[in-house]
Amino acid sequence: MVFADTPSCQGRMRELIPLIEARAVFLNWSKRRTWNRWSIGPQVFRFYSFLGPQPFRLESSLPVVFVFRKIYWPSTFSFGGHQNARDLERLEDELVGTQQD
Numbered sequence: 001m002v003f004a005d006t007p008s009c010q011g012r013m014r015e016l017i018p019l020i021e022a023r024a025v026f027l028n029w030s031k032r033r034t035w036n037r038w039s040i041g042p043q044v045f046r047f048y049s050f051l052g053p054q055p056f057r058l059e060s061s062l063p064v065v066f067v068f069r070k071i072y073w074p075s076t077f078s079f080g081g082h083q084n085a086r087d088l089e090r091l092e093d094e095l096v097g098t099q100q101d
Contacts, residue, residue, distance in 0.1 A: 001013075001016065001020060001024050001025070001026050001027070001063055001064070001065050001066075002027045002029055002045060002052075002058075002062060002063065002064045002066075003026065003027070003028060003029065003062050003063040003064075004028070004029045004030045004059060004062045004063075005028065005030040005031075006030075006062070008080070009062045009063055009080070012063055012079045012080075013063055015088060016063060016065060016079065016088075016091075019088075019091060019092060019095055020065060020095065024065075025040075025041040025044075027041055027042060027045055029058070029059060029062055044066075045066070048066060048074055048076075051066070051073070051074060051076045052064050052066070052076045052078060059080075060080050061078040061079075061080035062078075062079075062080050063078075063079050063080065064076065064077065064078045064079070064080070065077040065079075065091060067091070067094050067095065075094050077090070077091045077094075
């Protein structure tokens with residue numbers, strides 16, 4: 001999960017964290033300059049970031065959740081700018097699928 005230190009992002013995270021906290025890596029976009037470039041989380045984010053929002057829209061699209069399954073490309077969920085119950089349901093369905101793999 002990539003998030004920022006903004007009030008809107010923090011509000012959305014209250015709904016997302018219970019879904020992913022047990023198996024997530026959290027990257028704070030507001031502190032990206034302090035990310036260890038050799039850590040797996042930032043490296044994976046940089047590699048797959050083309051699947052998420054465009055770089056110029058990233059901050060307004062946060063939080064973003066990447067869901068990785070064994071042999072599939074990751075699914076991307078962006079919750080910035082809107083609160084969409086359908087997106088949350090889709091994320092829940094995807095996470096249930098990853099638990100069964």
